[in-house]
Amino acid sequence: MADFSANTRPFAELDRAGRTRRLRRLAETALTAYAVPVARLTPLGRGANTTFRVDGADGHRYVLRVQRPDGPDVSRVRSEMRWLAALGRDTDLVVPRPVPTRERDLVTVVADPAVPEPRTCVLCHWVEGRFVDERLRAPQLYAVGAFTARLQLHGSRMSGLDRGRVDDLTDFGRAQVDGFSDAVVERAVAAADGDPRVRAALERVRAVRAELGCGPDVFGLVHGDLHQENYLFHRGGVRATGFDACGFGHHAYDLAVTLDALGPRPALREALLDGYRSVRPGTATTDPTVLAAFIGLRRVQRRLR
Incomplete structure (x- = not known):
């Protein structure tokens, strides 16, 4: 019944x-x-x-x-x-x-x-294609990297759109003029029970963000959530979905999301960066120190949300 x-x-x-x-x-x-x-x-x-x-x-x-x-x-x-x-x-x-x-x-x-x-x-x-995870191969990640770079180049030219920042730490940070102010960081650390690793990660990314600045070569409108459930493949080409998290942020953050989701698969991670550099060579976005800082930020965000 x-x-x-x-x-x-x-x-x-x-x-x-x-x-x-x-x-x-x-x-x-x-x-x-x-x-x-x-x-x-x-x-x-x-x-x-x-x-x-x-x-x-x-x-x-x-x-x-x-x-x-x-x-x-x-x-x-x-x-x-x-x-x-x-x-x-x-x-x-x-x-x-x-x-x-x-x-x-x-x-x-x-x-x-x-x-x-x-x-x-x-x-x-509808976007045709199939999602791949454990069976991902290096050529596919190369294509994802090139796709990401082209997406960012277009996003850097977009203006007048009402989208927030992708690097907001918490709801409190999202409501502040400066999403990385001392008050925002202190609240984030408190939400993580005072974990010193969270404070260290946030201090590292604050320094990297300040050094990069917000010029169009390193900052703009980005996908913000490009992991294995948001990119798919069809007839040898890569496609992307899941744009509801898109917003303004550093290009390195965008790459960090994809890298972090791949986990410890060095061949795939390097293929992603090689594909990205094939479109945007010589950018600070792929510097290992910069990417490590934004991966740390992504992990803090996931812990606090």
Whole structure:
């Protein structure tokens, strides 16, 4: 017998499957904002947001993302979509291509009585490819490195977008003018129970950030979360998804995320850097000391969030 009590339980008490069922109805409402004939809607299990594969009656496939309530606000999600749209216009890099609504907006906000708060939704064209992890090979990481460099070159030319910093330590740091002020660092160290290793890591990255500066050769709009679950391969080429964490930061931070996720696989790590240097040779971004400092920052962020 079906458990009808699940329909009346508070949203916060539901497991992931239960929340997805509630959000499916919201997703169906969101899709009415688009000129896309929907044949089938299938939940996808990847990522912090709730996503659905949309099979269109037009033969095309899409992804609908229902933004988590504690994620970027509407303005920042719209800016993410603007960057993706610009990448589609200006480059041959394969990334999700936003689908505008009937009103020509890149986002839609939808409310449903069964969900506590309105949700920001976006629709993008499906990116074909396969994710690889343990079977990653050096040529693939070389391609990821070159892709990352080209993505950063384009991001350095983007302006006027409402996206935050990728190197924010905590919610408190995100709300400050200087996300690495003494007050922010002290709160971060306290949140880590006073661990001296956290303080040392933050002091190292503060010094590196100050030395690098924020010129377009080392700083700009970056993906910010390019690990194995956000890059995929198709017919020998690399593609990227998962841009919801994109923001402004040092290019070395972007590389550090990918390196840290690879773990102790030196051949893959070196291939990544070789691919990057094939597009952007001679940059301070690939200096080992710089990368080590940003890897330390990434690990502190993961510990504190």
